[in-house]
Amino acid sequence: MARLELIDLSKRYGEHAAVAGVTLDVADGEFLVLLGPSGCGKTTTLRMIAGLVEPSDGRTQIGGTDVTYLPPWRRNTGMVFQSYALFPHMTVAENVAFGLEMRKLAKAEIEVRAREALRLVRLEAFAGRLPRQLSGGQQQRVALARALAIRPDVLLLDEPLSNLDAKLREEVRIEIRELQGQLGLTTIMVTHDQEEALTVADRLVVMAEGEIRQIGSQRDLYERPADRFVAGFVGRSTFLDGRVTGPGEFETAGGLQLKCRDGAPGAAALVLRPERLHLGGANMDNRVPGKVEFVSYLGPVLELHVRLSPADRVLVQLPNRGDAAPAVGDEIELTWHRDAGMVFAE
Amino acid sequence: MAIVVAHSSSATVARATRHFPIGRWVLNGVAGVGLGFILLPLLLVTWLAFFRQEIPSFPPAGHSLQWFGAVLNNKSFVGGFLLSFQVGVTATLIGLALAVPASLAIARRRFRGRGFIDTLLLLPLIVPGVVLGASIYVFQIETEIATGLPLLGTTMGLIAAHALIVIPWATRLVTASLAGFDPTIEEAAKNLGAPPWTTFRRVTLPAIRPGIVAAALFGFVTSFGNLEMSLFLVGAGRTTLPIAILQYLEWKIDPTVAAVSVMQIALIGTAMIITDRYVKIAQVV
């Protein structure tokens, strides 16, 4: 358990920068989630922390010690691989004991700690099985137990839940979060699943194209996205192209004059969260007539696609209160507060 | 919660230096030695082919291309090459004609004895060359006695035996290429109205063509280079190229035999490079 610092860490493959100058400070015991689209450098960042990839530039410090060029076997990081990477020729118990054997612990202690780790993930009963005799969820937990058994300074989880079905994912991510809290482990988890990120993280880091785009809490990312990419990546939004014409004034490509948050004058995109748009609410800054073009019934919410002008169509989410829902072809009036409209310069 | 971007903590030690990856270099070094060991004899024989003097003593007195001309004046090398080439091409064609249909059945059909036949067709590769040669030798003698037709020592007899050693390679490679071919594609073709033979010609055959090309190359090269089995089956004065080289080397080594070796290396290397354009050799061996 330790503080982890990445200082201007980069990895280039030829011309291409997989990770470009990542600087990050993870507090002792913090659960940090790296979020970003596939190929943005999340795995590479994690592998540099584990020492499996040597950075082209920058430094890594664990517990205040520079480990940048330390080989992986001389760091104390516990990694859970996306494919689990269980040793197929060893039993569950042998898998979990492996890291302890490498640390040359006494046989009796290895046994105690391996059993302890298996108990944490509730797999004591499966100690004698081979990995291929386990379900995906069980394999995932063995991988976790194996990483926990060595009492790592930093726990690294690379999309640990991506191979599980939806229901199991929800269970396991809560389990992981609880275990991490109990043990007070400094943890970095990689995911491209927003919901997963939002449920477990103390803090989130959004990456794109090898760079950090924003660091913050769930609320920060959703309410105050740092740029157009984050706004599009975290949560659902409608993007309307146009121009900022004055302070808090936006004109869409379709000619609509809308009120919004402040932004630099010039070409920009107006970003609207679908649940911040209402049907005929009172005291709203924006009031725009439109025509319903598509309706999806999702249970708790209804989603409408509403055309506001020949060039502008927005997504609207309405709570399903059981009233008569708008139908395709209905003429409606959409309203929203100016603060709901975020603008990002092109 | 604030957006915190970390700063470097100034308390840490000076920047750690990049370690020299000794382990990786040792590993690469050992691997390089292994590869060198495999290639060394070919390099040495190539060098010898360009010596000026006839006696293979080092260092060479100079270099020359004359020995490549000498090869063409050597009857047993030229004759050996022609015989090997003729046998190789014919045996490969026969072997493919037998093995391709068999591979189609083995890869696609479920029938009784499939496992047995699969193994049987690999047998020519498993039975050691000298044993194969000796047994085919006595078989051809018995056949001659029974039928009165000359077989042993004839080109026909040699081709018949070589077709046998082409079959395992062809079966293996064509079966492998069929294994990677989704049968629903054939079903799609039939669904679109193609009769079976058209489906085979327009859909299946193009898909397994790389496998067939590889099978043809491996079959030809196996036949062309075969020594042990052929030793038993060639007639007096009519030898294949590998046997001509062997018999020459039993007597002496000089730049002439090195030159013919280089020509063989070049021929096979070229065949491999051409084949590699159709099917990546790294994926089929």
Added chain:
Amino acid sequence: MIARQRTHLTAAGLVGPATLYVGIGILLPLAILFRYSLNQFVPGKFMVDALTVENYVKFFTDIYYYSVLTRTVRIALITTLICLVTGFPLAYVLARTRSRHKNLLIMLVVLPLFVGNAVRAAGWMVAFGNKGVINASLMGIGALSQPLEIMFTEAAVIVGITAVNLPFMVLTLQSVIEGIDRSVEEAAFNLGATPPQMARRILLPLAMPGVLAGTILTFILSMNAYATPVLLGGPRFQMMGPLVYNQFIQQNNWPFGGAIAFILMAATLLLTLAANLMVQQRYRTAET
């Protein structure tokens, strides 16, 4: 039912010719050869029909022939071991390299296989002769005053056979190692294993099927080597392969030649089987 029968018929039609060809071309000859090995050889009268095991008895009671077998087995074991030890690192590097030249490297391993054993033996003859590369270099730098006798020694044969068989070992191991998930190795490093520890505890057990297949293949090839012992061992150096040929073609002793051929096959098979069992016992858990 009818449709099913038709499938069988076409399958038979497809697979029949090749099956018949190989069956008649190999099984029948082997049967005839075995029958020959039970005949008698009477000098002057050539082969006489009989039903006797005297050829087999002769092989195992005559110290000359028996020693050819033990020498062959010894050389096969040594060369196989060297192939395994030197082949593994090369196979590993080839399997794991991300180099653009990977295909080229593999072709360089395959090329010598295709070139034939006589040509490769010729290369070693260039190196081993009295005025060959090795002796000329050692004498050139003054390390030797008299040339070393390398040609026509067991050492020369071992080097030659090892080089001939190494590509088979490398290609077999390489394809198996490529099937091992790289992240499993990384997991071992992450858990604190040094590269040698990883190799011993993870890589080797997982590569065991390849080790076994490569070992069997190279062992069989070594046992049956022909051109290399003939050219690098010289006329007086006997191994089983040349012995079979000599009995058949030079001595015209078909019964004895046949018996030696079957002893060679049986010995190869038995030793292969024994190795297989030993390895399986040791790495029981590695079975997948």
